[in-house]
Amino acid sequence: MNTARFARNVRRSVPFYLLLGAVIVIFLFPFYWGLITSLKFEVDIYDFSGNFLVPKRPSLENYATLFKTPRYFIWFWNTLFVSTVTTVASVIVSVMAGFAIARLRFRGAALAGTLVFITYLAPKNFLFVPLAQILKDWGLLGGLPALMVTYPTNLIPFCTWLLSGYFANVPREPEECAMVDGASRVGAIVRITLPMALPGIITAAIFSFTASWNELLYSIAFVSGDQNKMLTNGVIGAFAGGDYFSWGPLMAAATISSLPVAMLYLLFTDRFVSGITSGATKG
Amino acid sequence: MDTTSRLETRSTSAFISRLFHKDSSLGYILLGPAFVFLAVMMAYPFVYAVYLSFTDKQIGAPATFTGLENYSKLLSTSLFSKTVVNSFVYTAFALILKFCGGLTLATMLNRQFIGQRVVKAMLLLPWIMPTVFSTMIWSWIFHPTFSIVNEVLVNKLGLLAQPIPFLRDERWAMASLIFVNVWRGVPFFGITFLAAIQSVNTEIIEASKIDGASRWASFWRITFPAILPVVIIVMLISTIGTLGDFDLPFLLTHGGPNDATTLFSLTAYTLSMSSGFIGLGAAVTMTMFPLLILLVIASLISVRKQQQD
Numbered sequence: 001m002n003t004a005r006f007a008r009n010v011r012r013s014v015p016f017y018l019l020l021g022a023v024i025v026i027f028l029f030p031f032y033w034g035l036i037t038s039l040k041f042e043v044d045i046y047d048f049s050g051n052f053l054v055p056k057r058p059s060l061e062n063y064a065t066l067f068k069t070p071r072y073f074i075w076f077w078n079t080l081f082v083s084t085v086t087t088v089a090s091v092i093v094s095v096m097a098g099f100a101i102a103r104l105r106f107r108g109a110a111l112a113g114t115l116v117f118i119t120y121l122a123p124k125n126f127l128f129v130p131l132a133q134i135l136k137d138w139g140l141l142g143g144l145p146a147l148m149v150t151y152p153t154n155l156i157p158f159c160t161w162l163l164s165g166y167f168a169n170v171p172r173e174p175e176e177c178a179m180v181d182g183a184s185r186v187g188a189i190v191r192i193t194l195p196m197a198l199p200g201i202i203t204a205a206i207f208s209f210t211a212s213w214n215e216l217l218y219s220i221a222f223v224s225g226d227q228n229k230m231l232t233n234g235v236i237g238a239f240a241g242g243d244y245f246s247w248g249p250l251m252a253a254a255t256i257s258s259l260p261v262a263m264l265y266l267l268f269t270d271r272f273v274s275g276i277t278s279g280a281t282k283g
Numbered sequence: 284m285d286t287t288s289r290l291e292t293r294s295t296s297a298f299i300s301r302l303f304h305k306d307s308s309l310g311y312i313l314l315g316p317a318f319v320f321l322a323v324m325m326a327y328p329f330v331y332a333v334y335l336s337f338t339d340k341q342i343g344a345p346a347t348f349t350g351l352e353n354y355s356k357l358l359s360t361s362l363f364s365k366t367v368v369n370s371f372v373y374t375a376f377a378l379i380l381k382f383c384g385g386l387t388l389a390t391m392l393n394r395q396f397i398g399q400r401v402v403k404a405m406l407l408l409p410w411i412m413p414t415v416f417s418t419m420i421w422s423w424i425f426h427p428t429f430s431i432v433n434e435v436l437v438n439k440l441g442l443l444a445q446p447i448p449f450l451r452d453e454r455w456a457m458a459s460l461i462f463v464n465v466w467r468g469v470p471f472f473g474i475t476f477l478a479a480i481q482s483v484n485t486e487i488i489e490a491s492k493i494d495g496a497s498r499w500a501s502f503w504r505i506t507f508p509a510i511l512p513v514v515i516i517v518m519l520i521s522t523i524g525t526l527g528d529f530d531l532p533f534l535l536t537h538g539g540p541n542d543a544t545t546l547f548s549l550t551a552y553t554l555s556m557s558s559g560f561i562g563l564g565a566a567v568t569m570t571m572f573p574l575l576i577l578l579v580i581a582s583l584i585s586v587r588k589q590q591q592d
Contacts, residue, residue: 015395020391020402025468027406030494034420042422048434086480097317106310112318114583117323121520122580125548129330129555129565133340138475153324184371185304214413217529221556232415234532240419247423254416267402267412 031258037063038251045247062248066235066256069249071226075234082147082230083212087150090155091209093200097156098163099189100190103172120157125217127153132221147230148221151212159204166200169191206268208260231257335565342559353566358415363567366543366550372523373461373546378518380465385472385517390502392477403474409472418534423462425449426533453543456536464531468521475517479510512589519582523575547571 032053037045039062050056076230100106101113121129125171135141137194140149155274163250170193178188235253239246302308321390336353340346357363392403400527424431433446449459483506491501507514529548532538538545538553545553547567 016391016394016396020396023388023391024406025403026488027470028411030417030466031408031412033424034416037423038448046429048429048431048438052431052434085512093316096313098563100310100313104306104310104313106307107309111288115321116317117583117586118579119321120573121523121582122325123523123548123575125527125529126568126571126575127325127328127332128548129561129568130328130335131552132556133335133561134328134331145409149324152320156320177287185309200295210411210413211302216413216415216533217552221471221552232413236415236419245422247426251423254419258412261413262411265407 002178003144034067034251034254037247038255040248042246042248044248063233065118065246065249066252066262069238071229071234071252072238074227075231078144078229079213079231082144082151083209084152086155086212087146087205087208090152091201091205093152094156094159094204095197096192099162099167099193101160102167116157116160119153120161124154127129128217128221141222142224143228144223145220147215150218150222151215154215155208156209158226159208162204162207163197163200166197170196202268206264208266213257213261227283287402288591299393312403323352329345332568335463336569338562340562340565342561346562350560354570356563357566357570362542362545362550363570366545366547366567367570368468369457369542369544370526370546372457373464373528373544374522376461377464377468377525377537378494380461381468381472381521382514384465384469385476386498388469389476389480389568392473393480407470407474414467414530416469418531421466422450422535425459427451440482448584451540453540456540456544460531460535463535464525466527468525470523475513478511480506481569512585515585516589519548519585520579523578523582526571526574 036053036055039058039060041059041061043058044056046055050074052261074121075162087142097112097116103117130143131153135146135150140146145192164249174192175188178192183191215230216232219233223233226234226237231253235257239253302312307385317578335346337348339352340348342437355420390404391533392399392406396402427448427450430446430449432449433443437446447485448455488501488505492498492507526546527548528546529552531553532544532546532549537545538549547570551567553564554567555561
């Protein structure tokens with residue numbers, strides 16, 4: 001009887017697993033196609049004869065081409081540098097603001113929360129025209145500082161909103177106990193409350209870092225000169241400029257550049273999902 | 284050191300520690316940096332954009348006030364009317380499909396199955412991947428002559444006689460653009476909806492099943508109304524993001540063919556950065572503003588409601 005029930009369960013699940021398989025193929029095939037294209041020689045890329053799902057002569061030539069691109073590593077360092085600076089700055093500012101909005105009672109706290117939410121809702125590409133003018137007025141247009149001061153416009157509102165949701169759920173008692181025991185207010189916050197909000201802070205940091213790593217419009221509009229490019233516009237400019245696209249190195253760049261971000265997320269998926277959803281459901 | 288100055292230092296440090304101790308003063312101190320930054324980098328640029336949109340500012344030339352001339356100029360160009368229509372078509376279709384796809388994905392992931400954790404993590408990849416690079420992969424998949432989709436449909440399976448002109452035909456280009464946006468967005472919708480579904484009280488659902496309600500009926504009568512607030516917030520936030528999308532049309536279609544896929548941000552970029560008409564570009568972004576206000580107010584109301592429940 002148990003085997004009969006098992007067989008029935010299996011038969012009932014078949015449509016489900018078929019659908020699941022189709023979903024997985026649709027969502028993941030592009031990555032596979034990008035990966036195997038990156039492993040083919042230029043001539044094989046356009047050859048679909050036989051089994052096109054496996055590269056006939058796997059090679060790392062496209063990766064070599066990519067790394068030999070004169071400024072590839074400069075773009076990589078630019079991206080790493082700008083992403084790190086903006087992430088650290090944005091998270092520190094957002095931790096302060098998020099804590100104040102969620103935990104402190106003062107006139108205007110609710111208004112500040114609403115204003116932060118409104119700035120989060122503003123589309124990130126809404127202000128690039130005036131920002132370009134302002135950067136020009138300040139003499140920052142063209143270099144990396146232009147990106148460091150503008151990226152946080154997208155990061156601080158989201159991180160503050162996310163972190164205020166986190167701080168609202170961290171219990172208050174430990175902080176109060178520490179103060180009774182003689183710790184200063186700031187000491188109690190830094191040593192007791194911040195570690196308890198660490199999952200939220202990590203989520204905010206991952207979000208900020210990947211958002212900076214992936215940014216496109218500002219790096220196209222605000223920065224000039226090959227040595228100031230980020231990975232995104234650098235690679236596009238080198239391999240997808242004009243009419244001719246070098247698909248091999250492009251796919252190699254897509255694979256390589258996505259790896260760090262994907263690893264980061266796979267390590268923190270659960271935490272990140274709970275952070276995002278609590279951010280999306282709480283204010 | 285004499286006593287008065289020692290007293291003074293002591294009182295200053297006492298003053299500072301009081302400042303950091305009281306909720307009101309600490310609140311303003313902690314909010315300060317964020318507030319100053321957002322005022323300088325968001326509020327000021329916004330006012331600047333309003334001003335620029337009323338001038339004939341061009342790259343390298345001084346601005347003179349021209350009133351509503353930019354706006355009347357925009358209304359008479361086909362580029363702008365196409366931008367408006369494209370943006371609405373793109374946003375409406377993408378949102379409807381992301382909603383349906385997200386709900387389907389969430390109900391699928393809500394079941395127990397082998398390898399659930401791995402599948403969940405992997406299905407997030409389209410959303411996690413840098414848009415720039417996943418879009419490059421899609422432009423290779425949609426290649427005019429070497430599209431793998433056409434290769435499979437036409438040559439391997441023989442389902443189609445003619446290859447699909449993914450990015451060369453105006454309608455197909457818009458459809459491809461919407462498809463990639465949906466592909467990117469569905470995982471996020473799915474995971475968010477899933478978290479909402481899993482926080483719904485399962486007892487009520489079980490009870491309704493015992494009462495003879497079908498799975499379908501109990502989902503639409505009990506689960507869906509319970510997750511509706513989350514659904515509305517996610518939809519509103521995504522609407523704003525989709526309406527302002529730049530990366531996808533810039534990389535996949537360059538707004539073409541024949542301006543059939545240009546959206547607000549790309550038109551603003553083309554006019555201001557490529558052609559140098561900064562005032563006109565600013566005016567394009569400002570035309571988004573009335574709609575944005577409505578969406579922001581709707582989001583605020585729904586978040587407020589959600590917080591009260």
